[in-house]
Amino acid sequence: MSLLPFCQWLAETRGSIALHESLYMYPLVESAHVLTLCLFVGMSVLLDLRLLGVTLKRVPVSEVTSRLLPWMIGGFTIMLVTGLLLFYAIPVRSYQNIFFRLKLITLALAGLNAWYFHEGIHKRVGEWDRDVRTPSRARLAGIVSLACWAVIVVSGRMIAYNWFDCDMQPQPPIVNRLAGCQVSGLER
Amino acid sequence: MLSVFQSIEWSSVGQLIKNSPWAFAVIESIHLLALAVIGGAVLLVDLRLMGLGLKRQTVTEVARDAQPVLVWSLGVMLLTGIALFVSEAIKCYYSTPFWVKMASLLLAILFTFTIKRKITLADNATRNPALMRVVAVVSLALWFGVGAGGRWIGFSG
Numbered sequence: 001m002s003l004l005p006f007c008q009w010l011a012e013t014r015g016s017i018a019l020h021e022s023l024y025m026y027p028l029v030e031s032a033h034v035l036t037l038c039l040f041v042g043m044s045v046l047l048d049l050r051l052l053g054v055t056l057k058r059v060p061v062s063e064v065t066s067r068l069l070p071w072m073i074g075g076f077t078i079m080l081v082t083g084l085l086l087f088y089a090i091p092v093r094s095y096q097n098i099f100f101r102l103k104l105i106t107l108a109l110a111g112l113n114a115w116y117f118h119e120g121i122h123k124r125v126g127e128w129d130r131d132v133r134t135p136s137r138a139r140l141a142g143i144v145s146l147a148c149w150a151v152i153v154v155s156g157r158m159i160a161y162n163w164f165d166c167d168m169q170p171q172p173p174i175v176n177r178l179a180g181c182q183v184s185g186l187e188r
Numbered sequence: 189m190l191s192v193f194q195s196i197e198w199s200s201v202g203q204l205i206k207n208s209p210w211a212f213a214v215i216e217s218i219h220l221l222a223l224a225v226i227g228g229a230v231l232l233v234d235l236r237l238m239g240l241g242l243k244r245q246t247v248t249e250v251a252r253d254a255q256p257v258l259v260w261s262l263g264v265m266l267l268t269g270i271a272l273f274v275s276e277a278i279k280c281y282y283s284t285p286f287w288v289k290m291a292s293l294l295l296a297i298l299f300t301f302t303i304k305r306k307i308t309l310a311d312n313a314t315r316n317p318a319l320m321r322v323v324a325v326v327s328l329a330l331w332f333g334v335g336a337g338g339r340w341i342g343f344s345g
Contacts, residue, residue, distance in 0.1 A: 031339045037220070038227020038335065046228050049257070056253045059245055067242050071235070153224060154217040161213055 002180065007091040019089040026089055033082035040075030041149050043068045051142030053132040060129040061138075065122070096166045098179045099158040106155065110148035117141035190281055197277040205275035212275055219268040223335065225261035229254045230300075230331050233308060237324035239317070247315065251308035258300075283344055289337030296330035 010016055019026055050056045050064045087094050094100045121137040128135055134142075162168060166181035176183050196202055205211045235241035236250040273280055280286040307315065307323050 027340075027343045031336060034220070034223075034339050035227075035332070035335050037224040038231060041224035042226075042228020042231060044228075045225050046232060046257070055257055056242075058249070059242060059253070063242065063244060067244075071231075071241065149224075150221055153221055157217045157220055158213060163209075 003095060004092070004180065004182070007095040010088065010091040016088050016091065019085065026086075029082050029085045029089075033079060033086060036075050036078045036082070037153065040072055040079050041153060043072045043075065044145060044149060047072075048142040048145045051134050051138045053134060053139075057132045061122075061131075061134065062125045062129050065125075093165065094159065096179045096181055097159050098164050098175065099155040099161075101178065101180075103152055103155040103159070106148050106151045110145060110152065113141055113144045113148060117145075190278075193277040193281040196274055199274065201271075202274040202277065205271060212272065215268050215271045219265060219272060222261045222264040222268065223338075226258060226265055227331070227335070229258040229261060230327060233304075234324040234327050237308070237320040237327075246312060247308050247320065248310075248312075251305075262297075280341070283341050285337045285340035285344055289334055289341065292330050292333030292337055296327070296334055299326060299330055 019029075046055065047064055047068055050059065050061060056064055117138070121135055121141070128138070164171060164175050164179060166176070166179055166183075169181075169183065171179075171181065175181075197206070205215070232241060233247075233251050233254050236243070236245070236247055242250050304323055304327055307320065
């Protein structure tokens with residue numbers, strides 16, 4: 001099932017058009033989205049680095065998670081709201097952008113990784129709270145998180161480039177397929 | 189001054205980055221990754237100065253731990269930032285946000301490595317909570333100026 005008709009409908013709504021054409025609102029929302037990286041991704045990176053024994057070595061892991069989590073949740077909420085608004089302003093092009101798609105998939109992976117960490121090894125954090133060298137599963141969670149967020153940030157930035165846009169034909173068939181471009185002819 | 193900026197942009201490095209279809213995008217992505225990390229390191233210390241975040245650790249402990257993260261990410265930031273600047277120096281010359289960013293950056297670096305460093309590394313006994321809050325707010329304001337100015341360079345082109 002394609003979400004394209006939904007995106008096309010969304011793009012025709014008044015709010016979407018207003019945000020898309022606004023002189024200051026769109027840049028302000030985008031700036032908030034980018035600068036909140038410092039809060040959300042910045043704090044996540046510090047937690048991941050603690051799991052890897054790189055920084056905050058003398059601070060118990062449970063202390064880092066419990067003290068930083070409220071800030072991370074706050075940051076994530078701002079990123080989510082502003083991110084949804086950015087999508088709302090440009091739905092069709094975003095939907096058919098391979099970097100946007102990559103970003104969403106990686107976001108899901110990052111979410112799964114965080115869930116697995118919290119439901120798994122972090123449940124027994126009492127046993128390794130003060131270890132500089134944390135259990136291998138915790139270190140793996142840190143590495144996967146760092147990798148996911150790096151891909152999410154980079155692909156997010158790349159959405160701005162139109163290299164693989166559907167209106168930049170001809171594109172290789174694989175690009176059209178991954179981006180869900182509706183191309184007349186044999187490509188699809 | 190303009191001629192200096194012109195010769196920077198017309199240098200071989202400037203032209204190399206400018207003429208590559210992907211170099212700017214890749215360097216900018218790394219610049220952005222470093223932004224997240226530098227922001228985390230600055231926020232961690234500033235929140236602690238305001239009595240938030242890692243409250244059970246002393247200001248000095250938090251500042252000591254955050255220092256290497258800050259220095260490394262700042263290094264990446266400056267290197268990639270210079271590369272981006274070289275590829276569009278003339279645009280930067282005419283960009284108000286660029287100059288706002290450079291002024292904020294200069295002040296932020298000076299403030300972080302002199303006054304803020306001195307306050308965070310002082311004994312607990314000699315530290316004054318009101319002063320710590322002021323230091324945190326000034327630090328946040330200066331770094332916010334750097335980040336917001338940076339984002340705005342792209343909008344004003």
